[in-house]
Amino acid sequence: MISNLLAALFATFALGPLQAEIERHAVAAGQPAETLRQSQACLSSEVPALARRASEDTFWTISTIVGISTGWSSPADLLDKSNPDCAPVIKLIRGKGEAADEA
Template sequence: MLSNIIAWLFATFAIAPLQAEIERYAAAANLPVEIVQQSRTCLSSQVPLLVQRASEDSYWTVSTIVGVATGWSDPADLLDKNNPACADIIGLIKTKSADAT
């Protein structure tokens, strides 16, 4: 039961902001449909892995939730840089974050 609560908190406070950030950047940049579809593919492959890790490692989960919610951690760091579906999205988020500072 506790792992279900932790997974829900993680999905609410880490995954949802990540997805919102990807969609915000995609809309702002008028990205082609292929990139938007690629971001969905990335998230569909990464979210189950992240939720599994969240249910197994409560310290990582809490620190990730706090980091993402406060802006100390970049949500793009949750994505697998070696996943080809995620590489372009990570680059886009990192570029936009660098431009904002």
């Protein structure tokens, strides 16, 4: 029961802001259709693993919710950098300068 509650909180306070960040940056970049397609592919591959982790690891879930809600962490940190569907989305969220520094 607690794991279901944590998963619901995680979806509300972590995955919701992640999708909002993707949409905000896609519109600002002027490529909403292409980027939104990539973000949907990325999220469809990442959300099941994130939801599973949220229901299994209470500390990670709470710290992730607090970090994203307070702005200490970026929603892009939830995505797998090695996932080819997520790489363009992460670069979009973080901005070209920051993404280039990581490469």
